Amino acid sequence: MDKFNIAIDGPAGAGKSTAARLVAQRLGFIYVDTGAMYRAVTWKALSLGLRPDQTDAIAAMADSMELEILPGANGQIVLVDGRDVTEEIRSAAVTSNVSAVSQIPEVRARLVGMQKRMADEKGVVMDGRDIGTQVLPNAEVKVFLTASVKARAARRFEEIKLKQPNITLEQVEQDQAERDRMDQEREVSPLRRASDAVLLDATELNPEQVAERILEISRASSGKGA
DSSP: OOOOOOEEEEEETHHHHHHHHHHHHHTTOEEEEEHHHHHHHHHHHTTTTTTTHHHHHHHHHHHHHEEEEETTTTTTEEEETTTTTTTTTGGGHHHHHHHHHHHHHHHHHHHHHHHHHHHTOEEEEEESOOOOOIOTTTSSSEEEEEOHHHHHHHHHHHHTTTTTTOHHHHHHHHHHHHHHHHHHHSSOOOOOOOTEEEEOOOOOOOHHHHHHHHHHHHHHHOOOOO
């Protein structure tokens, strides 16, 4: 089978990462979670005591840090300067600050360059917020995955409630809505659906069903897929 690239965009909590990982496994492609890359930069900035508004310092840090994305049993492993931070980048502090850090133009420029190089040889399933519009505008398959705010908040709540026992579903829903606003209104590469992306609403679908729909879209859009 000829290799091709799949771009999956959508708001936080829509299930992009899980679906992209399943699709990549089915096709034998490489999975790239671009959100994890921005989380890695955010994690390092916070670990150095930098605030998101210290844009020049964060830009310089992002330019000099060593960031590696490696295949892992559960999708990918994220290394920052040789340290495995795969779990640490999912902290509440990183989640609260990643949207602001991801708006810094120099940070986006460096990470987008890395992402484009990852996809040069095809056979990549990449998810994020600007993959179909900015990173891989020529991807053979583009999907915009969404779900209701309530559904996305419920999924996120299930993921984090053991690690953050004091958090409430209502708080997660408020955080989700604010994250949506920041992603959609940011000046650099805002979240939006590419004109040629297929809209997929996952509100009533489980991860396996979402993955199967993306594979069906791949077959219909490009005559390819498993």
